Amino acid sequence: MRKLEKQRKQKNNGITLIALVITIIVLIILAGVSISTLVGDNGIITQAQNAKIETEKAEVKEKTQIDIMEKQSETQGDITKKDFIEILNQYFDNVPTEENLPEDLSTVILPTKEEYGGHEINIGEIWNGTFVKTVEELEVGDYIQYNSGTNGTILCRVLYPGDSEYGVQIISDKNVKKVTMGGSSFEEGKTSYNSTIENLNNEAEKYVNSVYATDARCVGSVPTVENGLFVNKDSETAGPVTMQFPYKGSTSIDCKSTDSNYMIDQAQMQSFDLWTTGESYWLTSRDVASTESDCSFCMRLVNNDGVIYDDGMCSVEKNGNAKGYWSERGLRPCILLKSNIKVTGGDGSEDTPYTIN
Numbered sequence: 483m484r485k486l487e488k489q490r491k492q493k494n495n496g497i498t499l500i501a502l503v504i505t506i507i508v509l510i511i512l513a514g515v516s517i518s519t520l521v522g523d524n525g526i527i528t529q530a531q532n533a534k535i536e537t538e539k540a541e542v543k544e545k546t547q548i549d550i551m552e553k554q555s556e557t558q559g560d561i562t563k564k565d566f567i568e569i570l571n572q573y574f575d576n577v578p579t580e581e582n583l584p585e586d587l588s589t590v591i592l593p594t595k596e597e598y599g600g601h602e603i604n605i606g607e608i609w610n611g612t613f614v615k616t617v618e619e620l621e622v623g624d625y626i627q628y629n630s631g632t633n634g635t636i637l638c639r640v641l642y643p644g645d646s647e648y649g650v651q652i653i654s655d656k657n658v659k660k661v662t663m664g665g666s667s668f669e670e671g672k673t674s675y676n677s678t679i680e681n682l683n684n685e686a687e688k689y690v691n692s693v694y695a696t697d698a699r700c701v702g703s704v705p706t707v708e709n710g711l712f713v714n715k716d717s718e719t720a721g722p723v724t725m726q727f728p729y730k731g732s733t734s735i736d737c738k739s740t741d742s743n744y745m746i747d748q749a750q751m752q753s754f755d756l757w758t759t760g761e762s763y764w765l766t767s768r769d770v771a772s773t774e775s776d777c778s779f780c781m782r783l784v785n786n787d788g789v790i791y792d793d794g795m796c797s798v799e800k801n802g803n804a805k806g807y808w809s810e811r812g813l814r815p816c817i818l819l820k821s822n823i824k825v826t827g828g829d830g831s832e833d834t835p836y837t838i839n
Contacts (some may be wrong), residue, residue, distance in 0.1 A: 538599040542573050546608050560614040560824060570605070573598055585613070615825035617838065618644030622754045625835035626652055626825070628817065631691040633658070637835060639756055641747075641816055642705065649707045650819045653751075654689075657761050657812025661685055663781060664795040664808035671796030671806030675779045676738050678795070679703060679766045680716045686815035694838055697818045701751075702744035702765030702782065707818060715766075717743055723770055725777040725798060735798060737779045743767040744782055744790075747816070758788030763812035765790070775800055783811050 549569045553561050563580045570577045574592040584590065588606030620626065624640045638652040663678050665671045674681075682700035690698045696710040704714035719741040725733045744767035751757040765782040769792050772778075776799040780792035793809045819838070828834040 535599065535601055539594070539601050539603055542594050542598045542601075542603065543608050546570070546573055550609050557614075561611070562616055562822075563613045563619075564616075566609075566613065574603075574605075580619075586610070615836075616644075616821075617650045617819050617823045617825060618821070620644070620650070620825065620830070620836065622750075623756065624830035625655070625828075625832050626830070627828075627835050627837045628652060628694070629691055629838075630689040630817075631693075633689055636689070637832075638817070641750060641756065647707075648705045649710075650821075651705065651816050652819060653701060653756065653816045654814045656759055657763050657814060658689065659685070659813050660810050661764060661813045662808060662810045663764070664793075665806045666808060667806045668796050668798075668804035669806070671794075671808070672735075672737060672779065674808075675768070675781065675795035676721075676736075678764075678781050679718065679743070679768070682764055682766045682813065683715050685813055686817075689815045689817060694823050695817045695819050698815045699818075700764060700766045701747055701814045701816050702767045703747075703816075704743050705746055705816065710818070710820070712818065717741070719768070723777070723779075725772060733798070735777075737770070737796075738768055740770045741768050748790075757784065759784075759814075760786055761812050762786055763814045781809075783809075 546569060549572070550561060550566070553565050553569065557565075563583055567577055567580060567583060570592070574594055576592055578590070586606070587608075587610045588604060590605040591602050592605060594601050594603060620640045620643060622640050622643050626638050626640065627635055628638045629635045636658055637655045639655050640650070641653040642648040642651040644650050661682065663681070664674050679700075683698075683703060686698040686700045688698075690696070697712050697715075699705070699712050699715040703712070704717045706712065706714045719739040721738045722734050722736045723739055725735060744765040747765075748757065762783055762785045765784060767782045769780045769782055770777065771780055771792055771794075776797050778792070778794040778797040780794045783791050783793050785791050793811070794807045795809075796804065796806045798804045823838050825836045825838055828836040830836050
């Protein structure tokens with residue numbers, strides 16, 4: 483009897499231990515399931531964190547898109563790289579420069595600023611349209627069709643780019659017309675000589691289309707710009723000129739002196755192959771050429787081969803004879819464009835030049 487009771491107690495103890503083990507195993511499983519439910523890949527906490535991240539990313543995307551649309555509403559639906567980058571810099575770090583920003587924005591992934599969570603976002607998900615160029619983005623030598631208004635459309639080249647101290651200036655690729663200077667008498671020649679810089683610049687101003695440009699000048703004048711206008715294009719050098727003739731002493735004549743106005747344009751144009759056109763054209767610069775026999779008052783010109791020559795407007799010989807001369811050469815206007823004028827079409831080559839609007 484006692485033996486049977488002992489066996490029963492041992493049996494009961496065995497069942498209790500197995501139940502305990504099973505209970506522990508079940509609890510462990512339940513704990514694992516609970517933890518997985520909370521922090522696993524699809525857990526509640528993980529999902530909450532992901533939702534928070536997506537909400538923060540969506541907020542940045544929305545703010546960026548709103549800013550883009552506001553800018554487009556100001557520019558008839560267009561946006562430049564410069565404007566786009568300014569918007570991105572408000573919300574993102576490591577934003578590339580204009581030069582390094584690719585046309586395909588789906589290749590650009592940027593981190594948002596810390597206050598927006600520091601999340602990486604593909605910029606192509608925000609906007610992946612086409613950027614419009616402005617004249618400030620053009621390079622020296624680019625070809626561009628310019629509508630001069632009453633004088634029609636002329637093919638031009640970029641002379642000074644947007645990052646120069648002279649603003650964006652374009653120059654006609656060829657002569658736009660011929661201009662006669664000088665006169666058949668000494669007085670006519672002298673009058674023309676003294677006023678030629680101003681007269682040539684006045685001719686160039688006829689090619690200003692106020693929709694796109696603010697001012698114009700003839701090539702070879704001083705290109706300095708202030709407040710959207712040329713400030714020294716009619717720069718004059720002092721006179722009168724004192725001529726020295728052997729055995730005749732000195733003679734004073736009421737003519738302007740030699741200047742070097744052309745040298746700024748010359749250096750720029752020769753560096754970028756804009757100087758030689760196969761045609762002769764005027765430079766708005768004077769030269770006084772004095773020899774033992776006479777003194778000539780000349781305007782500078784560029785000949786067909788790109789060599790600078792003097793073209794006499796009048797002269798005085800040592801014996802007192804005074805003469806006048808006249809000459810006809812081409813005009814190449816330099817046009818100062820307004821800021822942020824849009825560039826459309828073409829690729830800047832001679833065959834497919836840019837256009838502006």
